[in-house]
Amino acid sequence: MNVSAMMKLTISMAIFGSIGFFTIHTGIPAVELVFVRCIFATVFLSAMWFFTGGHKHEAWNRKEVIQTLFCGIFLVMNWVFLFKAFEEMSISVAISIYNLAPIFVLILGAILLKERMTLRGILATVICFIGSIFIVGIDNFTSIEQFFNSGFIWALLSAICYASTMFLSKTLSSLSPYATTFLQTFVGIIMLLPICDFSVFQGLTTTNWLFILGTGIIHTGFVYYLFFDSIRHLPTIVVSVLVFMDPVVAILLDTIILDFRPTLLQSLGIILIFGGILYTVFMPTKKDAVSNESEVVQ
Template sequence: MNTSSMIKLTLSMAIFGSIGFFTIHTGLPAIELVFVRCICATLFLGGLWLLTGGHKTEQWDKREVIKTCICGIFIVLNWVFLFKAFEVMSISIAISIYNLAPIFVLMLGSVLLAEKMGVRSILATVVCFLGSILIVGIDNFSSISQFMNSGFVWALLSAICYALTMFTSKTIHGLSSYALTFIQTTVGIVMLFPLCDFTVFDGLTTTNWLYILGTGFIHTGFVYYLFFDSIRDLPTVIVSVLVFVDPVVAILLDAILLSFRPSMLQILGIVLIFGSIIYTVFYPDQKVQKVQPDS
């Protein structure tokens, strides 16, 4: 077992777990924050790519570049929707729904690749759905307006885009991790530039900018570096366990620093979601290659 890689992956997941806390202190709406995040990550990871000389040995394939661009669209939408969820709902609730992505990967495989979902996978999906209803609150489903304003839709869309990111990335094999991420974040810059309202940057404090740059350089650039530098040396089962450090840290920070106090039904919902996901990861219906998520 590579202890150094385990420490790197654990650290990357723990840092990413604090992204919700950083996000709500940036003072920026979701689109503008993701735009800055993409710029910071492109500079950080692009610089590392050049310094390590990886750009000189990169094997370019037109089809893989196109797939990476599509994957970039999904990952940027994933970030935007997740940050919009943070704006209107608790970080713990948003992160719990966000981590439904592995269940959506199963569903996509069933629909697009004709991979049969067994009884256990179907049961896990139903349990996750029930858990989602419990943590958002049954009352929020009593009317369309309450449902739309609850943030559930944004969090669910972020999970779907996260799943599409994982699903698309499993077909990309030739590009290095640096090239993959550089293309994805560059796509994000081009995609979000026309949508940004640059007046929102007026009046930001020094503290706001520290959180903004932290979200860009630390949560995106540094975390991506640690993540990709560690997973190649670790068994899939270890990676599958350590990625759960992310939601655990997020929920703990929400409870300790932001005074989130879940009700008994919300606690039950969180347990149902993560219990079903862990069960699905470690006891799949059939032996398929697991795909590790982009952080």
């Protein structure tokens, strides 16, 4: 086992887990924050790609480039929806729903690839669905207005877009992780530039700018470097275990620093969601294995 790679991935996942805490302190909306993140990711990882000499050996494949660009669209939408969810609900609730992505990958496989939905997959889906209702709060499902204002839709859309990114990325093989991320985040810059409201950057405090820079430099540049540098040296099962550092840290920060106190039903919902995900990831059959899901940018 590559201990150095394990440490790098653990650190990257732990830092990923604090993204929600940073997001709510930036003082800017989701679209503008994702735009900043895309710029930092593009610049930082392109520099790493160049200085490591990886660009000289890149195997460009037209089909994979087009596929990666579509992945980028879903990835950027995933970020925007997740950050909007953070604006409407607690980080713990949003992260829990966001991590339903592996379940949606199974559903997409059944719908688009005609893969047989196993009893295990159906059971996990039902468990996670019940958990999501508990965690958002049954009261929020009593009226359409409450339902839309709860942030549940944003969190659910982020999970669906993340699942779509994972689903499309499964067959990528020739492009390096640096090239893939460059294309995806560059797409984000093009997508968000026309709708960015640059006036939101006026009047920000020094603290706001520190959190914005932290989100860009630490959560995007530095973390992605650690992430990509580590996953290629580790078996999938180890990666699958270590990525759960992300939601654990997020929930701990939300509970300890932001004083989030889940109700009994919300606690049960969190247990059901992660129980269903663990059941899906660590007890897969040959057809419903989700071995590639953790190896995608979050």
